[in-house]
Amino acid sequence: MSDIFKKIKQEWLNRCVRCGSCRNVCPVFNATFEEPSVSRGKISLIDLIKKGHGKLDREAALIFKKCTTCLRCNEICAMDVPYEDIIITAREIATEKFGLFKEEIAATTALKNENLLDTAGNFSRLAYLLFKKSKSPGNLVSKFPIPGKGTAALPEIKPGKFNYKDRTFKPAREKTGKLIYFPGCMFSRAYVDTSKNLVRVLTTLGYEIFVPSNINCCGAPSLHAGDRKSFEELKNKNVEILNSINADGIVTGCATCCHNFKHNYKELNKPVYQFIEVIERHLDEISKWKTEKPINITWHHPCHIVRGQNLPKDLPERIFTSIKGITFVKMDEADNCCGMGGSFKMVHPAVSDRIQERKALNIIATGADNVVTECPGCIMNITEGLEKKRANTICTHTADILAMCIEK
Ligand code: SF4
Ligand code: SF4
Known part of the structure; x- marks a missing residue:
C-alpha cells in the first residue's frame, strides 16, 4: 500500500460502488466523455495508487485538477462519497510531490500577499489599456494572451481597493444589526462598484456594516x-482579525468565500452569511422596491451556493419576484457549473x-436582459x-440589481 495516500481514508474510497450516476451530471465528463474526468474515474485511480497498482505521476496530478469542484457528483451520489475531501486531499498530496502547476503559481502567490496583489493590480490596469476590451457595459473584461493556451478573461482592476482602510457604514434607519463585510479579493479590487452596492443595500435595510482593511x-x-500550508496561514490571520471584531456576523457576496468560511473556518466565533441569505430576511421590505423600467432576469446558481452551502434553489426567484418591474425567467441547467x-x-x-459555451447558450435561450449570480468567478x-x-x-451580481431598485 502506498503510504503517501494515507491521508485519504480507504473507507471514503470504499463507499464508491462505481455505479456511474455521477457521469450523468458531471460537467467535465459531459464535455470530454472521458472516465478520468468524473469522480468515479478519479476515485478508481486514487484507489489503484493507494493499493500500489498505479503510481502518482504528473499525468495523475493533472487528472486530479480536471474537476471544477462543482459538487454535482456529491449531490447525486447515493453512497454519500465525500468527494470534495478526497479530491482536495489528492491535490494536496500531488502538490507536495510536484509543486503547483505553473498556471496556478502566479494567482496563488499573489493572493497570499497584499503588496503583490496591489502590484499585480497595477500591471493588469496597464495590460487592460493595451489589450482588447469587452463591449459589456457592466463588467468589462480584458483578454490576456496565455502562450500556447489562448486567452484568459480578467475583469478591469479599479484603482484603489474598496477596503483601503477600516470603514464603518451607518444604518440608514433603525438598526437591524451589525455585520462585518468580507469583500474577498475580487470585490475589493475588481468589482468595487458591487461592494459599494452591497453596502448600500444592507445599510438601507438597517445594518451597520464594518469593513476591515487588514x-x-x-x-x-x-x-x-492543493496548497494547504498557504491556506492555513491565510485562515489563521483572518480568524484572528474577524474574531476580534464585535459584530453579529460576517456577510460576503462571494459564493466561494462563504462556502470556504462555512466549511473550513471552524474557529470563527460568529456566523457567516451569503448576501442573499441576509436579503431573505427582508422580503417584505424589498417588495416596496421597484425598477425604473421593466427588466427580465434569469439566475445562474453558483456551485458554492446551491450545493456548497445548500441554500434553497428557489431563493433567488423569491427575492426577484418580490420587486416590481422584474420578470424572473427560468433557465435550463441553471445549477450547472459555468x-x-x-x-x-x-x-x-x-x-x-466547452462548459462555458453550454452555459452561455442556456442563458441566451432565456432572452433575459440580465443573468444574475453571486460569485465573482462566475461573473467573470x-x-x-x-x-x-x-x-x-x-452578467451581474444580486447587489447591483437590488441597489438600482431601492425605494426612492
Ligand atoms: S455516484 Fe457515487 S457511488 Fe456512484 S460512481 Fe459516482 S461517486 Fe461512486
Ligand atoms: S465535482 Fe463536478 S466536475 Fe468534479 S467530478 Fe464532481 S461533478 Fe465532475
Whole structure:
C-alpha cells in the first residue's frame, strides 16, 4: 500500500460502488466523455495508487485538477462519497510531490500577499489599456494572451481597493444589526462598484456594516490548488482579525468565500452569511422596491451556493419576484457549473471553454436582459462566454440589481 495516500481514508474510497450516476451530471465528463474526468474515474485511480497498482505521476496530478469542484457528483451520489475531501486531499498530496502547476503559481502567490496583489493590480490596469476590451457595459473584461493556451478573461482592476482602510457604514434607519463585510479579493479590487452596492443595500435595510482593511484572501484558491500550508496561514490571520471584531456576523457576496468560511473556518466565533441569505430576511421590505423600467432576469446558481452551502434553489426567484418591474425567467441547467472552477480554467482551458459555451447558450435561450449570480468567478467567466457569442445579456451580481431598485 502506498503510504503517501494515507491521508485519504480507504473507507471514503470504499463507499464508491462505481455505479456511474455521477457521469450523468458531471460537467467535465459531459464535455470530454472521458472516465478520468468524473469522480468515479478519479476515485478508481486514487484507489489503484493507494493499493500500489498505479503510481502518482504528473499525468495523475493533472487528472486530479480536471474537476471544477462543482459538487454535482456529491449531490447525486447515493453512497454519500465525500468527494470534495478526497479530491482536495489528492491535490494536496500531488502538490507536495510536484509543486503547483505553473498556471496556478502566479494567482496563488499573489493572493497570499497584499503588496503583490496591489502590484499585480497595477500591471493588469496597464495590460487592460493595451489589450482588447469587452463591449459589456457592466463588467468589462480584458483578454490576456496565455502562450500556447489562448486567452484568459480578467475583469478591469479599479484603482484603489474598496477596503483601503477600516470603514464603518451607518444604518440608514433603525438598526437591524451589525455585520462585518468580507469583500474577498475580487470585490475589493475588481468589482468595487458591487461592494459599494452591497453596502448600500444592507445599510438601507438597517445594518451597520464594518469593513476591515487588514483582511486577507480567504485562501480558497490555495486550498483548491492543493496548497494547504498557504491556506492555513491565510485562515489563521483572518480568524484572528474577524474574531476580534464585535459584530453579529460576517456577510460576503462571494459564493466561494462563504462556502470556504462555512466549511473550513471552524474557529470563527460568529456566523457567516451569503448576501442573499441576509436579503431573505427582508422580503417584505424589498417588495416596496421597484425598477425604473421593466427588466427580465434569469439566475445562474453558483456551485458554492446551491450545493456548497445548500441554500434553497428557489431563493433567488423569491427575492426577484418580490420587486416590481422584474420578470424572473427560468433557465435550463441553471445549477450547472459555468466552467470556471478557480484554477481549473487555467489548467484545462479547452474543457472549461466547452462548459462555458453550454452555459452561455442556456442563458441566451432565456432572452433575459440580465443573468444574475453571486460569485465573482462566475461573473467573470459568464461575461466572457456571453461576449464570445456577442450576446446582449449582461452578467451581474444580486447587489447591483437590488441597489438600482431601492425605494426612492
Ligand atoms: S455516484 Fe457515487 S457511488 Fe456512484 S460512481 Fe459516482 S461517486 Fe461512486
Ligand atoms: S465535482 Fe463536478 S466536475 Fe468534479 S467530478 Fe464532481 S461533478 Fe465532475
